Amino acid sequence: MTTAIYYDELFIEHDTGDSHPxxxxxxxxxxxxxxRHRHWHPFFQEITRHATDGEISLVHSPEYVKSIAAACENGVLQLDADTWISEKSAEAAKLAAGAGLQAVAAIMHEEFKNAFCLVRPPGHHAEQDRAMGFCLFNNIAIAAKELLCNFGLKRIMIIDWDVHHGNGTQNAFYDNGNVYYLSFHQWPLYPQSGLQEEVGVEAGIGANKNIVFPAGTTALAYMDKFKTEVEKSFQYFQPEFVLLSAGFDAHINDPLADLSLQANDYFEMTRLVCDLAQQIAQGRLVSFLEGGYALTALSDSVEAHIHALNSA
Ligand SMILES: [Zn+2]
Incomplete structure (x- = not known):
């Protein structure tokens, strides 16, 4: 079996305006x-479904889901300080969420080794009732809900190594002990949430973990902490399925943050997560593209990520 890459050209038509990162x-x-490097043909899979309004409403309010479609129809261009949309954005966002649903079903049915959703708009900042930080619908949270509700799984782990805290994902499962959210991010930084003391509430206590890095943290220090915390979380939670919010903006060349990772670090991080998923979660792993804004750093890092996923 190989890795699957889910992608559609419609994602290119989500127009965020001139000079948006x-x-x-x-x-x-x-x-x-x-x-160009022949890493496309064996992996590419067509996305055959949009997420329905009902599926998106497992995470977002129905009113909010309708408001995104209406905003696109009415030619609204801006949803918050950073989040811009165009005519095709609502459809692209539904297809991005659909890619995640298709990917988790394919992995549950053992059709592929693992999967990468090469999608935009990204998702981890999107809140229940509002767009935020370039994100419209929370793709990874919708996929996690699908695994809980339709596949009956009880322990989903979401690892988020985007350099920004995934506030939307944390909030979606903050009181839910069935989804363990582990985030590695620079702090202080947008969106300013994600402190170590945010550990969940009610049934979710102990299933939310934030690991923060100050600006300027070296790659060596980051990798050391990443390895320790990922291993600890896998051993503690014993996930049945692993979802990955893979942003590549902790790269040293990224313009939006000040960490120091390089493409080979993302290869190592992916290998570690794949190895642990293999040992504990039957290898079940679906990764979602979140951020990453220096184009060459991003494409090199994604290529390293896919290479590691496929060699798992
Ligand atoms: Zn980010």
């Missing part, structure tokens, strides 16, 4: 590089 060129560059 979360630009269509991000995906165009990644696809171009993967094709």
């Amino acid at each position: 979360e630009a269509p060129a991000r995906l165009a560059k990644i696809v171009h590089q993967l094709r």
